[in-house]
Amino acid sequence: MSGSIAARTGQPILVGVDGGGTRCRARARWRDGTPIGECITGTANILAGVEAARDNIVAAVEGALVEGGLGHADLGRCLVGLGLAGANIPDLSERFLAADLPFARTALEMDAWIACRGAHPDGNGAIAILGTGTAYVVQTGGVFVTVGGWGFHVGDQGSGAWLGHMALRQAALAHDALVEPTGLTDALLAQFDGKPDRIVTFCKTALPRDYGSFAPLVFERAAAGDAIADGILAEATRDIELALNRLVALGAARISLLGGLAPLYAERLSPEISAHIAPPAGDALDGALILAATLLPAEAPA
Amino acid sequence: MSGSIAARTGQPILVGVDGGGTRCRARARWRDGTPIGECITGTANILAGVEAARDNIVAAVEGALVEGGLGHADLGRCLVGLGLAGANIPDLSERFLAADLPFARTALEMDAWIACRGAHPDGNGAIAILGTGTAYVVQTGGVFVTVGGWGFHVGDQGSGAWLGHMALRQAALAHDALVEPTGLTDALLAQFDGKPDRIVTFCKTALPRDYGSFAPLVFERAAAGDAIADGILAEATRDIELALNRLVALGAARISLLGGLAPLYAERLSPEISAHIAPPAGDALDGALILAATLLPAEAPA
Numbered sequence: 001m002s003g004s005i006a007a008r009t010g011q012p013i014l015v016g017v018d019g020g021g022t023r024c025r026a027r028a029r030w031r032d033g034t035p036i037g038e039c040i041t042g043t044a045n046i047l048a049g050v051e052a053a054r055d056n057i058v059a060a061v062e063g064a065l066v067e068g069g070l071g072h073a074d075l076g077r078c079l080v081g082l083g084l085a086g087a088n089i090p091d092l093s094e095r096f097l098a099a100d101l102p103f104a105r106t107a108l109e110m111d112a113w114i115a116c117r118g119a120h121p122d123g124n125g126a127i128a129i130l131g132t133g134t135a136y137v138v139q140t141g142g143v144f145v146t147v148g149g150w151g152f153h154v155g156d157q158g159s160g161a162w163l164g165h166m167a168l169r170q171a172a173l174a175h176d177a178l179v180e181p182t183g184l185t186d187a188l189l190a191q192f193d194g195k196p197d198r199i200v201t202f203c204k205t206a207l208p209r210d211y212g213s214f215a216p217l218v219f220e221r222a223a224a225g226d227a228i229a230d231g232i233l234a235e236a237t238r239d240i241e242l243a244l245n246r247l248v249a250l251g252a253a254r255i256s257l258l259g260g261l262a263p264l265y266a267e268r269l270s271p272e273i274s275a276h277i278a279p280p281a282g283d284a285l286d287g288a289l290i291l292a293a294t295l296l297p298a299e300a301p302a
Numbered sequence: 303m304s305g306s307i308a309a310r311t312g313q314p315i316l317v318g319v320d321g322g323g324t325r326c327r328a329r330a331r332w333r334d335g336t337p338i339g340e341c342i343t344g345t346a347n348i349l350a351g352v353e354a355a356r357d358n359i360v361a362a363v364e365g366a367l368v369e370g371g372l373g374h375a376d377l378g379r380c381l382v383g384l385g386l387a388g389a390n391i392p393d394l395s396e397r398f399l400a401a402d403l404p405f406a407r408t409a410l411e412m413d414a415w416i417a418c419r420g421a422h423p424d425g426n427g428a429i430a431i432l433g434t435g436t437a438y439v440v441q442t443g444g445v446f447v448t449v450g451g452w453g454f455h456v457g458d459q460g461s462g463a464w465l466g467h468m469a470l471r472q473a474a475l476a477h478d479a480l481v482e483p484t485g486l487t488d489a490l491l492a493q494f495d496g497k498p499d500r501i502v503t504f505c506k507t508a509l510p511r512d513y514g515s516f517a518p519l520v521f522e523r524a525a526a527g528d529a530i531a532d533g534i535l536a537e538a539t540r541d542i543e544l545a546l547n548r549l550v551a552l553g554a555a556r557i558s559l560l561g562g563l564a565p566l567y568a569e570r571l572s573p574e575i576s577a578h579i580a581p582p583a584g585d586a587l588d589g590a591l592i593l594a595a596t597l598l599p600a601e602a603p604a
Contacts, residue, residue: 147478147479147480148474148478148480150474150498150499150501150502151502153467153502153505153506153508154470154471154474154498154501154502154505155471155474155475155498157471165455168456169456169457169459172450172452172456172457173457173544176449176450176545176548177449177548177551178449178450178544178545178548179544196452196456196457197452199452199456200452200453200455200456203455203456204455206455242475242480242481243478243480246478246479246480249479
């Protein structure tokens with residue numbers, strides 16, 4: 001290993017970083033694609049704190065170098081492509097880039113940008129993130145557009161949190177005989193001892209991920225023919241298709257479905273929109289590495 | 303006035319009390335219906351505090367006596383019918399009744415009980431409270447049943463808060479071109495400088511009454527033919543009719559619509575359910591006085 005490193009003395013190191021709210025991932029490689037290493041550290045949410053995010057990002061990059069036999073002294077050779085939530089907020093991104101970064105050069109984009117670029121390396125395509133929340137982004141002709149992504153209170157139709165919340169509301173309606181009870185509403189009410197006031201207590205402090213914990217049950221019951229579960233998913237799928245059709249209208253040649261609910265929704269989409277769905281070519285770290293490669297000097301030796 | 307009071311020495315005084323979250327109202331009268339007085343004091347929410355509720359209730363009763371030339375010394379002659387939110391929670395109602403009440407006797411029921419009894423003095427009928435929240439109650443043959451009333455997160459379909467929330471969600475969809483913008487979504491977006499992230503910020507701390515502040519706009523725009531406003535109200539009216547039909551199924555001979563949105567929804571109900579709607583005979587204080595009268599000894603002189 002040390003021989004190959006020696007042979008690359010002076011060569012730039014490309015590093016992709018995906019900085020999320022719970023963890024920061026870094027992947028380092030040589031310009032020709034040869035892997036160096038990967039590392040995962042803690043939160044890199046600049047919305048929660050620029051300094052802590054910086055520290056976890058630097059630690060992740062250094063960890064990836066160390067895995068490949070390099071180290072702290074090589075940070076100054078790194079061309080870093082960073083995807084961070086909050087990077088679209090000018091004040092935050094300026095403060096972050098003004099912080100003391102030890103890298104040769106740094107390119108910063110939104111987390112959704114690197115996810116979309118990783119899925120579609122040629123820069124033409126869209127992603128639909130279908131998880132606890134939902135978000136849609138499209139890249140085409142160098143232009144990056146987001147659709148939705150307003151969170152639990154204002155958007156997130158069809159998200160895991162939305163599904164769980166709708167299911168709980170139906171359970172309360174079933175309790176009051178306002179809708180016909182089904183296996184879904186029976187199962188949900190049983191989890192709250194048959195008492196809607198316990199659902200009320202749960203909802204007072206429930207976070208989106210808490211609501212989302214009921215989403216798998218909705219899919220399970222729908223597959224078993226449950227009328228209420230099917231109704232909830234029919235509405236959710238309509239809302240998701242609205243967004244997917246908008247991505248097509250915005251010029252997306254292909255759409256990749258990401259997130260935990262992606263395979264479950266993929267089966268429910270209409271043939272028309274399914275024709276636009278394609279698996280992602282790579283992940284967000286691949287997108288971050290594409291971003292890092294834009295920092296390479298044109299005349300640098302390969 | 304003092305002459306008639308002297309003539310009634312020893313007669314019981316009936317007092318109805320409607321104890322709400324923001325104010326406590328009391329109405330006192332003689333057994334033959336002759337008015338004594340009324341008084342309004344502060345919050346009487348036993349869920350927030352039994353002692354403070356007790357103090358405001360006693361002060362309201364005393365204030366009603368004072369208005370009719372009576373006073374503190376007459377509290378011990380009072381037969382008090384009390385309607386309080388939270389009275390259906392055994393622990394709370396026991397603690398409240400165990401507190402040092404200066405009245406001759408006290409009867410306690412839920413706030414919805416006295417509202418329903420006031421609307422239907424013969425004890426057969428239902429009320430639908432259509433305001434910032436929604437709640438439905440029916441009394442028939444001495445049995446009192448509530449339907450819904452689970453609050454903003456779990457129920458309240460068709461409430462002012464629900465209407466405002468749905469309208470804000472549609473505004474975000476219109477911003478992203480996922481639905482066709484209308485006068486309603488344009489007006490809402492304009493209030494947030496055209497920026498859905500400002501709606502997100504608003505919703506982070508919005509209380510039901512904050513969402514409810516947009517409900518009048520939904521009705522206004524629907525009256526002007528706005529497709530999105532009309533769609534929201536169509537869904538809301540369906541949900542409200544579900545509950546009203548349930549009240550009929552539970553035996554309600556008549557249903558009175560109460561709350562700020564009652565007149566607006568009344569126009570939208572189907573002819574079938576409209577046939578069951580009747581104006582309330584009296585208000586919640588009238589219902590509380592009916593409750594107070596149940597405390598009269600059968601052999602008492604008129």
